[in-house]
Amino acid sequence: MAGPARGTFPRRDFEREPARRVFAAELRESRIHFREGEDEKSPTYILLPTGERCNRIFLVGTLTEKKKQGEQNLFYRARVVDPTGTFFIMAGSYQPEAMQQIARIDPPAFVAVVGKPNVYETPDGAVLISVRCESVTAVDKNTRDRWVLDCAKATLDRIDALGTTPDGQRAVEEYRTDPALFRKLVYEALSQLSL
Amino acid sequence: MDYSDTADRISLKVKAKGHEADTVKIEGKLRRLVEEFGVPPAEAERTVMNELAREFSLNGLGTAAGEEKSLNALMAGEWATVEAKVVSLTSAPSSAIAQSGILADSSGAIRFVVWAKANAPLLEHGKWYRFESAVVDEYRGSANLKIHSGTVIKEISRDTVLIPEVTPIADLTPGIGSVRAKVIQEWDTTHDRMLQSGLLGDETGTVKFVIWKEEGKERLVPGMVYTLYYAIVDEYSGRYSLNLNTATVIPEEGDIPVSSGDTRFSGALVHIAPGSGLIKRCPVEGCNRVLSRQNYCPVHEIQPGFIYDLRIKGWLDDGMVTKEILVQREVTGQLTGISMEQAKELAENNPLGMDEVFLRIRDLILGRYLSCSGREIDSRILVNSCEFLTFNPEETASLLNRAGGAS
Incomplete structure (x- = not known):
């Protein structure tokens, strides 16, 4: 019930960050990342070209390759492909559950991934985005197709709202986002679904 | 602080009685009372008004007693x-x-x-x-x-008959309220002094009610419809509760439609929390707490005679908001196809024990799209029905139009 603000105190003092839906081709274009607040534990975000900040993403695609790396600190790197491109995902000893999940899945397989995107700059100036996994679950094609619709809708909603929010304005300024380009991206992703 | 409004009000009243009143002087008096002597503004107004009333031997100025109001x-x-x-x-x-x-x-x-x-x-x-x-x-x-x-x-002496207006439950505000509602749930009382507590519902929503033990107070009958005049609407951490001890209770004939109060929320299951799957509960009457691995209840200590339960705690996420869901035993069984009995068998015949049930349930539902409905409390949904959402090819066509239409 929407009561007046007085006398109400939240039972939780933080809200869980929602997992944004974003296609690989859009995530790949992201450059801007920032921390909200001064605290070491304040959440970090990357700004998507379509004008939304995200701290966590949810994606479904095809796990095409996985590679175990490191000796003392074992971790997995893997590639997950969606209709627009490739997500680079990783899970290390700080994500033991996700690491065990990846270990048990043999590519190729449809996987649902929840994780946090991070922006890395290589010494030669290239920018890489990798998703640190919270969970990786094997799913079926139906779930993948549903995700493509979900992600298409979310992307179109962001394009429609582009420039109307502070984050949206910042995206327009910093990325010079061309909405037509992203509409085309969505269109092509959807075209790959069997009608 | 500005006293000119108050001063104007006082001087107008005095002038209405045919006397001259100096607004500046009144303002000064008010200021002195409030700022030097810490008198509350309302009291200061009364004091100044009384003083003037005495000065001009006025009666019935009103303000002294406060204006007559509804x-x-x-x-x-x-x-x-x-x-x-x-x-x-x-x-x-x-x-x-x-x-x-x-x-x-x-x-x-x-x-x-x-x-x-x-x-x-x-x-x-x-x-x-x-x-x-x-x-x-x-x-x-x-x-x-x-x-x-x-x-x-x-x-x-008045013979006006008062018939209070009945308020839809969704429109209640703190204070006094009258509702026509059905008793849809009766809860265990949590206090010795409590006679009854439960949930009332009408077409617009539901609200908690409580009746405290007091002479002449009777319990409401679950399933019955009542008109309740003059109940006290209290607010606790953002939610309303009706105290019926003051209310005039009139049983009504027949039935009324009642809102289920349920929230429906759809999204992807992005996390399954520890404490999902097969769990053990404390068998002590009225406790029901979840036991740790060592069968330890935080209140009743070691309880080897635990009771098994099956549930899912997780986060459902639609990309804009995330809500905590708590799926009870029956719905967990329907969703995963793993019944209580099967879960117990799995746990007892498997080297991983109860973890095996957790892992199987996780692999079956994590990362899937679900639509859940149930009662929402503090952004946590107590799910009483839930189903998987699947790919719908018709949506593809409309989204293609949206993506291609404006370019």
């Missing part, structure tokens, strides 16, 4: 004179209070208290009184009329 026009922090009917008397919670209850007139209703020190005559239920110079203040977020030693009480 109950719905009362504001906290002012003096008031009202004519109202005692529609409810409740047992006084403290010896400092002689009587408390609810007053009503045709405009509305208000809680009142009569201080023991007021030496007021005992008010009788159902009679009309005129209260001069009572004080309105705020108690638990709603107006409350205080009857003190300076209040003049006169019984008056």
Whole structure:
């Protein structure tokens, strides 16, 4: 019930960050990342070209390759492909559950991934985005197709709202986002679904 | 602070009686009382008004006693004179209070208290009184009329029949409210002094109710519809609760449609929390807490005679918001195809024990799209029905139009 603000105190003092839906081709274009607040534990975000900040993403695609790396600190790197491109995902000893999940899945397989995107700059100036996994679950094609619709809708909603929010304005300024380009991206992703 | 409004008000009243009043002088007096002597503004206004009334030997200036007002026009922090009917008397919670209850007139209703020190005559239920110079203040977020030693009480005769307006549950606000509702749930009482608690519903929503033990109070019958006049609407951490001890309870014939109060939320299951799957609960009556691996209850310690339960705790996420869901045993079984019996068998015949059940459930539902409905409490949904959402090719066409249409 929407009561007046007085006398109400939240039972939780933080809200869980929602997992944004974003296609690989859009995530790949992201450059801007920032921390909200001064605290070491304040959440970090990357700004998507379509004008939304995200701290966590949810994606479904095809796990095409996985590679175990490191000796003392074992971790997995893997590639997950969606209709627009490739997500680079990783899970290390700080994500033991996700690491065990990846270990048990043999590519190729449809996987649902929840994780946090991070922006890395290589010494030669290239920018890489990798998703640190919270969970990786094997799913079926139906779930993948549903995700493509979900992600298409979310992307179109962001394009429609582009420039109307502070984050949206910042995206327009910093990325010079061309909405037509992203509409085309969505269109092509959807075209790959069997009608 | 600005005193000119108050000063104007006073001078207007004095002028209305044919006397000259110096607004600047009045303002100065008000300022002095409030700023130098710390008198509350309302009290300062009364003091200045009284002083002028004495100076000009005026009577019935009004402000001294507070203007005569209807109950719905009362504001906290002012003096008031009202004519109202005692529609409810409740047992006084403290010896400092002689009587408390609810007053009503045709405009509305208000809680009142009569201080023991007021030496007021005992008010009788159902009679009309005129209260001069009572004080309105705020108690638990709603107006409350205080009857003190300076209040003049006169019984008056009125034969107006008061029929309070019934409010839809969704529109209740703190204070006094009347509803027509059905008793849809009866809960275990959590306190010795509680007679009954549960959930009332009408077409617009649901609200918790409570009846405290008191002579003459009776329990409501679950499933019955009642008209409840003059209940107290309290607010606790953002949610409303009806205290029916003050209410006039009228059983109604027939049935009314009731909102289920359920929220439906769809999204991807992005996390399954520890404590999902097969769990053990404390067998002590009324406890039901989840036991740790060592069968340890935080209150009743080691409980080898635990009771098994099956549930899912997780986060459902639609990309914009994330909600915590708590899926109970039956729905967990339907969703995963793993029954309580199968889960127990898995746990007992597997080297991983109960973890095996957790892992299987996780692999079956994590990362899937679900649509859940149930009662939402503090952004957590207690799920009573849930299904998988699947790919719908028709949506593809409309999204293609959206993506291609504007380019």
